[in-house]
Amino acid sequence: NCDNNFSEGSSFGLSGSQVITLLNAQALFVERYEGDFCIDSLLEFKKILKGLMMGVFFNKVEAADLEELKQYVSPFLYRKEMELFGALPMDTLLGSVAVRDLVDHLGGDVVCGKDRLDALVENFLVGGMQVDKFITYLLKSPHAAVIVGGDRTDIQLVAVENGVKGLILSGNLYPNETITARAEAKGVPVVVVRDDTYTVAKKVEAMVGRFSLQDRQKIDHGVKLVEKAFDFEKLYNRLNLAATP
Structure with a gap:
């Protein structure tokens, strides 16, 4: 710089x-x-x-x-x-991250959407707010992935219904059947990770903008x-x- x-x-x-x-x-x-x-x-x-x-x-x-x-x-x-x-x-594309790379970097377990792991994420949102505010930010963030606690089913459902590129659930908490079913229907990969939301967000921040020599599209x-x-x-x-x- x-x-x-x-x-x-x-x-x-x-x-x-x-x-x-x-x-x-x-x-x-x-x-x-x-x-x-x-x-x-x-x-x-x-x-x-x-x-x-x-x-x-x-x-x-x-x-x-x-x-x-x-x-x-x-x-x-x-x-x-x-x-x-x-x-x-x-x-935005050069700064994007493939969902597959997120899974590898975070050591996550893919619950559903394994056929959508090549999708590119250009924006990240942390779902630690009220639903109405979350919706406002989500609509302004195209091609986003959402990092949210596994217990926030309200945020999870809104994210899935809006077709986010990926849903990352922290705290090693798995989604309920409703979230899983809607995610499968909308083609949204759901990834469960052990770390807390803050730690996940910091790890994601550290990898944004980096890509391997195998990432031909970028x-x-x-x-x-x-x-x-x-x-x-x-x-x-x-x-x-x-x-x-």
Whole structure:
């Protein structure tokens, strides 16, 4: 991130800036755009690296910031002799998690919906609130999975009837027959885990945005996004390389 002080590795006597300087390498930064503070940090990095910093490629850019980057940030960086190589928009699919991966990571027992474990979850909701408030949040969260205590049948039923991508029941409490029957009818995977709701939520938070090299759907999608967002021609020109057809 842009708040990185660029000193990682110093305890081993070799920071990131030292590696770049020793190799006399051209550095291209990939950073998450975080406004003015981010730009300030990048300009400081440029001073440290002197002529070795080519520019920056912004990652996970909010939709509202894309126009700002194009109209204001890019020209400003150019005047500071720092190239902007593109901006990758925030993408829900890249941050999604397959239900199957959730089961493996949480050590869960799949009660039903074993044929739907490849479904991708883009949002997570913790069902620790009143039903009316839960419904409000659920309707604003497409492709969601719900983490809820095994004793909250009211939340479970609402989640299932709204066709969530997965229902994760904490506390090693199994659903009653009504929930199981409705989940099977709606094609909703139900997973029971031993941990409490808070622990499950923290474990899920830690794995969001990560994916394996076997996740072809997300990899192919990510490649297409980068090909569209990144200015490869500018990079080849800076490195005096011929573009491949």
